Amino acid sequence: GQQVMQIPQYQHVQEGEDFTTYCNSSTTLSNIQWYKQRPGGHPVFLIQLVKSGEVKKQKRLTFQFGEAKKNSSLHITATQTTDVGTYFCAGKNFGNEKLTFGTGTRLTIIP
Amino acid sequence: NAGVTQTPKFRILKIGQSMTLQCTQDMNHNYMYWYRQDPGMGLKLIYYSVGAGITDKGEVPNGYNVSRSTTEDFPLRLELAAPSQTSVYFCASSYGGAGNTIYFGEGSWLTVV
Helix, strand or coil: CCCEEEECCEEEEECCCCEEEEEEECCCCCEEEEEEECCCCCCEEEEEECCCCCEEEECCEEEEECCCCCEEEEEECCCCHHHCEEEEEEEECCCCCCEEECCCEEEEEEC | CCCEEEECCEEEECCCCCEEEEEEECCCCCEEEEEEECCCCCEEEEEEEEECCEEEECCCCCCEEECCCCCCECCEEECCCCHHHCEEEEEEEECCCCCCCCEECCCEEEEEC
């Protein structure tokens, strides 16, 4: 079945440093979504990417979808303490209405 | 703005007991999902439903049952609880399938002892 892996599993950064998490799918995706889960909380939708090579920005967050639609990345510029949490990608295959969630990257910030 | 509401929030079960996790949404979403999240891990799909009267298995359905008699409600039944079912359970919904935003409930923390 489809597998979606994320690296790194954990990332500790100094406040103000940049952060990147990478998402890789074993199959070609029709779209990919990103979610953020604060400690003790529930996943909250951030963004969806659909087109090959697509890049979207939300303030300090930049999301990319690979040309082959098998990988994606999330980059946060100048991290803040509010960025703490686990970031999940979730991929959808063609002809399938299920999302497969990645393993997640847990971000902690050192003030 | 209730969104997706799950009950109970916390529950301790003894091995072999059964229980139902309740989930209701007020957004008139046709799709509903149950995920489980083990500590420090990602989300695994247990069951999902594309509309009232229609349910289908996800990645990890064993030990669980669901029903969808109305658009709003999607209860998850645990039969003969086992320690391996200790997890956080999230109910979620979306308007349309996986190409749309999925809204999650706040989670139900279940411990089986």
